[in-house]
Amino acid sequence: MLRARMIPRIEIAPGYSISRVIKGGWQLAGGHGQIEHEAAIADMARFVEAGITTFDCADIYTGVEALIGEFRARYPSLAATTRVHTKFVPDLNALDRLTPAQVEAVIDRSLQRLRTERIDLVQFHWWDFNVRGYVEAAQVLSALRAKGKIAHLGVTNFDVPHLAELLDAGVKLTSHQLQYSVLDARPENGSAQQCLARGIALLCYGTVAGGFLSDRWLNQPELPRTHENRSLVKYELIIDEFGGWQLFQELLAALRRIADKHQCDIATVASSAMLQRPGVAAVIVGATNHSHLAANTMITGITLDAHDRAAIEAVTRRRQGPPGDVYDLERDRTGPHGRIMRYELSG
Numbered sequence: 154m155l156r157a158r159m160i161p162r163i164e165i166a167p168g169y170s171i172s173r174v175i176k177g178g179w180q181l182a183g184g185h186g187q188i189e190h191e192a193a194i195a196d197m198a199r200f201v202e203a204g205i206t207t208f209d210c211a212d213i214y215t216g217v218e219a220l221i222g223e224f225r226a227r228y229p230s231l232a233a234t235t236r237v238h239t240k241f242v243p244d245l246n247a248l249d250r251l252t253p254a255q256v257e258a259v260i261d262r263s264l265q266r267l268r269t270e271r272i273d274l275v276q277f278h279w280w281d282f283n284v285r286g287y288v289e290a291a292q293v294l295s296a297l298r299a300k301g302k303i304a305h306l307g308v309t310n311f312d313v314p315h316l317a318e319l320l321d322a323g324v325k326l327t328s329h330q331l332q333y334s335v336l337d338a339r340p341e342n343g344s345a346q347q348c349l350a351r352g353i354a355l356l357c358y359g360t361v362a363g364g365f366l367s368d369r370w371l372n373q374p375e376l377p378r379t380h381e382n383r384s385l386v387k388y389e390l391i392i393d394e395f396g397g398w399q400l401f402q403e404l405l406a407a408l409r410r411i412a413d414k415h416q417c418d419i420a421t422v423a424s425s426a427m428l429q430r431p432g433v434a435a436v437i438v439g440a441t442n443h444s445h446l447a448a449n450t451m452i453t454g455i456t457l458d459a460h461d462r463a464a465i466e467a468v469t470r471r472r473q474g475p476p477g478d479v480y481d482l483e484r485d486r487t488g489p490h491g492r493i494m495r496y497e498l499s500g
């Protein structure tokens with residue numbers, strides 16, 4: 154097994170660097186099991202000490218901004234080296250009446266929860282592009298950056314034409330957070346190329362498909378159809394779109410052979426593969442605790458060679474999907490992907 158190592162950093166904007174592995178915060182928001190408050194804060198310190206010095210959260214991740222804020226207060230020396238990325242996600246039913254004052258109020262609330270005077274990166278999400286106002290909202294966020302409340306601005310889950318609208322309106326973007334994995338290559342249908350051309354860093358979530366891209370599921374006889382949490386249901390649907398359980402098992406077997414070669418686990422190979430894609434600055438690892446921290450620190454410790462990449466491609470070239478642009482399936486509220494989403498989480 155590879156030994157844990159410090160995580161390298163990458164500059165995604167002039168003078169602004171992040172760790173190439175980011176600690177995700179969604180799993181700390183509930184719905185993924187009981188969260189131990191004190192342990193969660195102590196674990197944040199462990200991640201920073203291991204070199205995973207960038208945290209990802211959101212205004213809609215219940216309690217997570219406040220947890221990070223408490224970590225910052227308790228561990229000021231570690232907090233000084235930590236980057237915190239949050240999101241601005243207005244509710245679906247509020248999109249048509251969103252005002253600049255409301256946008257600023259949400260940012261002010263995040264500042265208060267995070268116990269900071271300026272947010273390192275705010276990532277903007279918009280549920281329904283049929284409802285206008287996303288350009289104006291992004292421009293308000295840009296004004297708050299000029300005001301000093303936000304250091305950098307990004308987006309999450311924007312498709313190619315609507316990201317182009319923001320850029321054409323003069324909104325300066327540092328990053329795009331999107332779902333990207335060996336299972337889900339939708340960013341390669343235009344978004345990755347668009348961001349690479351415009352110098353926008355890709356921050357990737359879902360690289361281990363909620364844990365499905367792991368040794369746990371290798372040689373399992375059938376898709377479990379589990380309903381433990383929405384994350385697992387979400388990625389079960391992605392496996393269906395990819396080509397079903399049998400093709401997925403072939404992918405896991407290929408990843409296991411590569412993992413044997415590099416003396417690591419399947420999840421490490423899956424995340425490392427994405428980290429080596431053009432334009433990808435960092436991968437986001439979900440973590441309720443530090444149990445996978447050692448494995449997380451190995452992601453940047455392996456380099457897949459041409460044979461490794463060819464072995465993955467031998468399976469993924471037979472994929473059936475998922476089709477379309479970034480987040481297209483999830484935006485269809487009548488389809489199976491959209492029906493499991495929750496659109497009113499701000500609060």
